[in-house]
Amino acid sequence: DVKVTQSSRYLVKRTGEKVFLECVQDMDHENMFWYRQDPGLGLRLIYFSYDVKMKEKGDIPEGYSVSREKKERFSLILESASTNQTSMYLCASSLQGAFYEQYFGPGTRLTVT
């Protein structure tokens, strides 16, 4: 079974803090993704990575950066957290040949106060 784990289920941070969300997958997938999920807005892609040290912007990259130093790990960084980044963050991964067959982690619910 593919397993995608995220470092925290719930996180509370203050405005202006630097926030790191970690994601690890154990199935040697080439592609990894970060989404945010908000009521009424659905899932929106923040960034994805198709290889170590490679990344591409998604639909809403502003205010976020990512890091992929190892194949199994993909980090999302909020450089200076703001209240409008309060959301559910979902990490996913997929094989190179099955880009859209994505396996999701359980999510991190981030609250910025």
Added chain:
Amino acid sequence: GEDVEQSLFLSVREGDSSVINCTYTDSSSTYLYWYKQEPGAGLQLLTYIFSNMDMKQDQRLTVLLNKKDKHLSLRIADTQTGDSAIYFCAEAGNNRKLIWGLGTSLAVNP
């Protein structure tokens, strides 16, 4: 632009069939997907259909594709309380992105 639309809510009785509908806009989409999100969990891929197919069946799940009308449906036979979840329709868009619907919340009543 690319867009995927779904009705937001569906309520059925246990044992009945559920039909969740979706419309999409990009006729060049090659694959269309159904994902399920249970309460407090991430999404899981349920099934998908290639655009040159009309129907795909997988146990209790049947996917129907009407390419002319750009309409996709997911039928769940003998719906159980464990099927209560949010169901997302998604199409494989351009630039290696999935275009997601907002999800249909399925409530199964005993």
